Amino acid sequence: MDDLAARAEQYGVEPGYHDVFGGWHPIRKETLERLLAAMGPGAEKPQIGSFGAHPVAFQGDGRRLWALAVQLYGVRSRRNWGHGDFTDLNRLVEVAAARGAAAIGLNPLHALFPDRPEQASPYGPNSRIFLNPLYIDVEAIPEFVPDATHASEIAALRATEMVDYPRVARVKLAALRAAYDRFAATATAERRADFKAYRQEHGDALLRFAAFECLRRRYAPKPWPQWPQPWRRPDSASLHAFRQERCSDCEFQEFLQWAADRQLRACQENTRRRGMPIGLYIDLAVGIDPQGADAWSQQDAVLGDISVGAPPDEFNPAGQDWGLAPINPNTMAHNDFAPMRKLMRAAMRHAGAIRLDHVLGLKRIFMIPRGMGATDGAYVRYPFEQLLNVVAEESQRARCIVIGEDLGTVPEGFRETVSRFGLWSYRVMLFERDHQGRFLAPETYPVDALATFNTHDLATHRGWLTGHDLRVKRGIGLDPGETDESRDWAQQKLREILHERAAGYDVADFAAAASFLATTSSRLVCVALDDILGVEDQINIPGTVEQHPNWRRKLPVAIEDLDENEELRRVSQAFAQSGRSAVS
Numbered sequence: 001m002d003d004l005a006a007r008a009e010q011y012g013v014e015p016g017y018h019d020v021f022g023g024w025h026p027i028r029k030e031t032l033e034r035l036l037a038a039m040g041p042g043a044e045k046p047q048i049g050s051f052g053a054h055p056v057a058f059q060g061d062g063r064r065l066w067a068l069a070v071q072l073y074g075v076r077s078r079r080n081w082g083h084g085d086f087t088d089l090n091r092l093v094e095v096a097a098a099r100g101a102a103a104i105g106l107n108p109l110h111a112l113f114p115d116r117p118e119q120a121s122p123y124g125p126n127s128r129i130f131l132n133p134l135y136i137d138v139e140a141i142p143e144f145v146p147d148a149t150h151a152s153e154i155a156a157l158r159a160t161e162m163v164d165y166p167r168v169a170r171v172k173l174a175a176l177r178a179a180y181d182r183f184a185a186t187a188t189a190e191r192r193a194d195f196k197a198y199r200q201e202h203g204d205a206l207l208r209f210a211a212f213e214c215l216r217r218r219y220a221p222k223p224w225p226q227w228p229q230p231w232r233r234p235d236s237a238s239l240h241a242f243r244q245e246r247c248s249d250c251e252f253q254e255f256l257q258w259a260a261d262r263q264l265r266a267c268q269e270n271t272r273r274r275g276m277p278i279g280l281y282i283d284l285a286v287g288i289d290p291q292g293a294d295a296w297s298q299q300d301a302v303l304g305d306i307s308v309g310a311p312p313d314e315f316n317p318a319g320q321d322w323g324l325a326p327i328n329p330n331t332m333a334h335n336d337f338a339p340m341r342k343l344m345r346a347a348m349r350h351a352g353a354i355r356l357d358h359v360l361g362l363k364r365i366f367m368i369p370r371g372m373g374a375t376d377g378a379y380v381r382y383p384f385e386q387l388l389n390v391v392a393e394e395s396q397r398a399r400c401i402v403i404g405e406d407l408g409t410v411p412e413g414f415r416e417t418v419s420r421f422g423l424w425s426y427r428v429m430l431f432e433r434d435h436q437g438r439f440l441a442p443e444t445y446p447v448d449a450l451a452t453f454n455t456h457d458l459a460t461h462r463g464w465l466t467g468h469d470l471r472v473k474r475g476i477g478l479d480p481g482e483t484d485e486s487r488d489w490a491q492q493k494l495r496e497i498l499h500e501r502a503a504g505y506d507v508a509d510f511a512a513a514a515s516f517l518a519t520t521s522s523r524l525v526c527v528a529l530d531d532i533l534g535v536e537d538q539i540n541i542p543g544t545v546e547q548h549p550n551w552r553r554k555l556p557v558a559i560e561d562l563d564e565n566e567e568l569r570r571v572s573q574a575f576a577q578s579g580r581s582a583v584s
Contacts, residue, residue, distance in 0.1 A: 012381030034369035057395035057422030069105030082157025086263035087137035099572035100581030103278035126292035210253035279352035287324025319374030344394035359404030445520035518578035
């Protein structure tokens with residue numbers, strides 16, 4: 001083990017970890033052997049140094065503001081095709097801007113696998129560079145011609161309580177293919193020139209993504225490691241020849257990305273016209289699907305046999321395996337961190353702020369060799385300050401605020417280092433409590449931070465107050481990590497602080513929690529539309545796939561009716577009274 005221990009130290013594999021309960025878990029020999037094998041012999045030692053002078057991420061205009069968060073796929077409207085789209089987002093921009101919101105917070109918009117309903121999570125992307133075409137408003141494409149045969153199917157999809165991803169994908173992609181065929185035959189010179197400019201801008205990355213999507217359909221259901229040998233790791237010449245052979249199919253995939261990009265850009269431009277200081281606030285997933293386009297395209301950089309996760313904590317006693325492939329820390333510095341810069345530019349392209357999911361991964365990531373349990377993982381270090389330097393540089397270039405989701409087991413000094421580079425912290429009210437479990441006063445929240453009541457992995461406001469989340473977890477055989485008695489006590493403490501700090505609001509209403517958050521010191525407060533609309537079920541229950549309808553539930557109110565929603569009015573009023581409105 002001595003040689004293994006020396007190699008572990010050389011390549012940044014930590015000897016063990018402390019869980020949130022203080023227990024020490026030494027790394028297993030098998031875990032260490034597999035991690036070192038995955039990183040490869042002769043890999044560069046990660047340069048984990050410290051910066052003196054360095055850039056600081058873009059900070060915005062200094063105002064205290066608020067944002068409205070939404071899971072875009074779940075937006076219900078009287079015109080979409082059963083899945084929220086960019087026209088819905090434009091409508092939400094109008095509603096939120098009129099209420100004084102500075103930003104619209106969004107789930108990751110990454111390209112997924114629309115034909116795989118079990119992989120609906122926006123945090124398990126096919127690609128983090130490209131977009132999910134299901135967010136395209138088909139009817140907004142100039143070449144689209146309505147097909148009466150699809151009308152009844154679209155109406156049925158619009159009426160479902162859950163997003164039916166396979167049916168939505170089937171209808172939308174068929175309509176998008178018809179629109180592309182008309183584009184290829186009849187597009188204006190202006191449209192063709194813009195498409196060409198988009199293709200040239202994205203170059204080899206777009207070529208690879210389009211080819212992957214075509215190959216994936218050709219060899220379905222086999223994952224790419226089981227494709228015929230020439231296509232498991234093709235060179236550039238082979239890909240260009242493939243595009244010549246399958247020109248129409250590849251160009252269709254490029255057309256989808258162009259359409260999605262231009263519609264998302266229009267949404268961000270709309271936020272600017274309506275005076276929103278931040279605009280779109282977009283989430284960036286921490287990893288990629290090992291069977292996806294990014295993993296296929298970056299095989300030298302991606303650890304395909306390793307999964308990202310988290311050690312045991314009070315909410316997930318068995319730990320978590322997220323099924324995502326991490327980037328090899330020993331190759332990240334190649335070409336001046338080119339892959340990281342490319343990722344940041346893709347995330348910030350049409351955003352005024354981004355959220356780095358599990359920002360702790362810039363310092364170290366909990367890696368689990370595939371086939372082993374989450375308790376058998378180990379932390380592997382990354383070139384932390386070098387990565388922060390890249391993030392700050394790209395933030396300044398794009399004038400984009402960066403918020404780091406710094407929840408979980410936070411290493412000592414982590415938040416201070418991140419703050420020096422200008423990244424904001426992420427503070428969740430449900431977690432902001434003292435050692436006795438009492439909720440912290442609003443003035444204790446850090447200034448350079450986003451404050452929110454919960455996250456997509458936690459109970460909604462209503463679900464938490466009613467204990468619905470505890471009952472649901474127990475009903476599907478999960479340990480919720482707390483007793484009814486501890487929840488009752490916490491609920492009483494919440495009522496007490498809201499009664500004291502949110503006077504004039506019924507403590508059972510979300511407006512009271514919003515009023516409390518509005519008085520925090522943090523520069524940005526984000527509230528979820530699910531909480532405003534009183535949704536009881538949480539968006540995602542970690543550790544479940546089929547047991548709970550994760551990432552599928554639609555909002556109970558159509559977006560056309562939000563203007564008249566009384567709770568949204570009360571929430572926006574609470575922010576206005578605290579001086580957080582972006583409306584002058």
